[in-house]
Amino acid sequence: MRRGRGGFGLGFGKGWWLMAYILRVLRDGPVHGYEILERLVEDGLAWGSPGSAGGLYRQLRVMEQMGLVTSTWDVTGGGPAKRVYSITPYGMEYLYEVVNDMKALKREIDGFIDAFER
Amino acid sequence: MRRGRGGFGLGFGKGWWLMAYILRVLRDGPVHGYEILERLVEDGLAWGSPGSAGGLYRQLRVMEQMGLVTSTWDVTGGGPAKRVYSITPYGMEYLYEVVNDMKALKREIDGFIDAFER
DNA sequence: TAATATATATGCAAAATGAATATAGGAAGG
DNA sequence: CCTTCCTATATTCATTTTGCATATATATTA
Numbered sequence: 001m002r003r004g005r006g007g008f009g010l011g012f013g014k015g016w017w018l019m020a021y022i023l024r025v026l027r028d029g030p031v032h033g034y035e036i037l038e039r040l041v042e043d044g045l046a047w048g049s050p051g052s053a054g055g056l057y058r059q060l061r062v063m064e065q066m067g068l069v070t071s072t073w074d075v076t077g078g079g080p081a082k083r084v085y086s087i088t089p090y091g092m093e094y095l096y097e098v099v100n101d102m103k104a105l106k107r108e109i110d111g112f113i114d115a116f117e118r
Numbered sequence: 119m120r121r122g123r124g125g126f127g128l129g130f131g132k133g134w135w136l137m138a139y140i141l142r143v144l145r146d147g148p149v150h151g152y153e154i155l156e157r158l159v160e161d162g163l164a165w166g167s168p169g170s171a172g173g174l175y176r177q178l179r180v181m182e183q184m185g186l187v188t189s190t191w192d193v194t195g196g197g198p199a200k201r202v203y204s205i206t207p208y209g210m211e212y213l214y215e216v217v218n219d220m221k222a223l224k225r226e227i228d229g230f231i232d233a234f235e236r
Numbered sequence: 237t238a239a240t241a242t243a244t245a246t247g248c249a250a251a252a253t254g255a256a257t258a259t260a261g262g263a264a265g266g
Numbered sequence: 267c268c269t270t271c272c273t274a275t276a277t278t279c280a281t282t283t284t285g286c287a288t289a290t291a292t293a294t295t296a
């Protein structure tokens with residue numbers, strides 16, 4: 001996600017949010033991609049729209065590359081095999097960092113709005 | 119900036135912030151690009167680092183294309199000519215919208231943190 | 237006259253994004 | 267059996283965004 005460089009010091013972009021969401025879900029236990037997709041839809045986050053599923057799986061693979069999550073195949077049960085993701089210790093650390101970044105972002109927004117309303 | 123599509127419904131990305139910053143500055147009167155750059159540096163927003171100036175001018179041109187700002191050349195005074203930007207009525211509208219989006223973003227962050235801490 | 241500060245702009249590679257499409261196993265119904 | 271649907275993951279391609287180096291040009295100062 002290329003954090004800590006230039007700009008406002010916060011790693012924005014849609015991927016950042018999706019990643020935060022995924023990490024938060026995985027913190028409560030291993031889940032496979034399709035289920036994350038369903039939760040996104042439930043939560044009204046438009047990532048569930050047709051065509052956007054690819055983006056989720058893509059993000060999951062990026063996160064595995066980054067060492068935030070690991071995956072194993074679950075071939076039990078009916079239907080196609082599921083790739084089940086688990087959060088790593090680094091992923092947990094990262095999640096805490098992301099939450100801190102969110103709090104920092106809130107402060108930046110407050111600063112902006114103060115300057116705007118002044 | 120392609121807002122109102124997919125994702126979390128908010129148009130994130132660094133450009134979004136830079137645009138907000140520019141609009142807020144221009145609301146208080148016409149300013150040329152280089153001065154905006156200086157203010158960014160003063161405010162500790164790393165857009166002043168070498169090489170990043172191009173991004174600011176690029177953003178200004180995009181915003182002019184979008185009808186958020188207009189520009190005229192100021193050839194009075196010493197040094198190279200300055201392209202002075204002014205905010206348009208549409209730009210003002212847009213600024214208010216951006217502030218609302220920021221408030222919405224804050225609420226989304228609060229929701230995320232609530233779910234995280236629960 | 238060489239260096240410096242001011243001021244804007246272009247070019248290019250890499251990364252992120254949107255959205256369509258591909259692949260494939262199993263269940264359900266006629 | 268065969269077609270259709272649901273589950274599940276993955277690939278592809280075009281476009282947009284981003285980072286950063288570099289180019290251009292005027293005036294000031296040493």
